[in-house]
Amino acid sequence: MNKKLKFDxxxxxxxxxxxxxxxxxEKFVAGLVLRGTEIKSIREGKVSLTEAYCFFRSGELFIKQMHIAPYVMAASYNHDAVRERKLLLSKKELDKLDTKFAEKGLSIIPVRIFINDKGLAKMEIALGRGKKLHDKRQDIKEKDLKKELSRLAY
Known part of the structure; x- marks a missing residue:
């Protein structure tokens, strides 16, 4: 039995x-600065993005409140589960995000984490505007309508 199956x-x-x-x-793909046991936990799928948010500090973009569970097989050098992690973007993308982030009502939200073809952990972040209650209701109506139409198609 192959021991690497849990990471495949x-x-x-x-x-x-x-x-x-x-x-x-607008959406961007950023790299993550991780420690050794963090990437192993990500490969096991033990990450939560629900409370995470991004912010700028001295011209660099960081993510806060992203929970990566401690790696079970690590002995003594395990990582802190909710530490701040640096996001890697080009200078051009950082400047673009920083100017748009300064606008009122815009936030930088982590959308997903994935492992690319080279085996590196990447994060998709989005520049987003908060929805009002009526916008959320409209989205739910449209989603329900699509479900009904797909059921009728079969």
């Missing part, structure tokens, strides 16, 4: 709450 699955962890709470204006 495709990792695509989504923040489902984000699409309900925010209207996405």
């Amino acid at each position: 699955k495709i990792i695509n962890i989504k923040n489902k709450k984000a699409s309900h709470e925010f209207e996405f204006v």
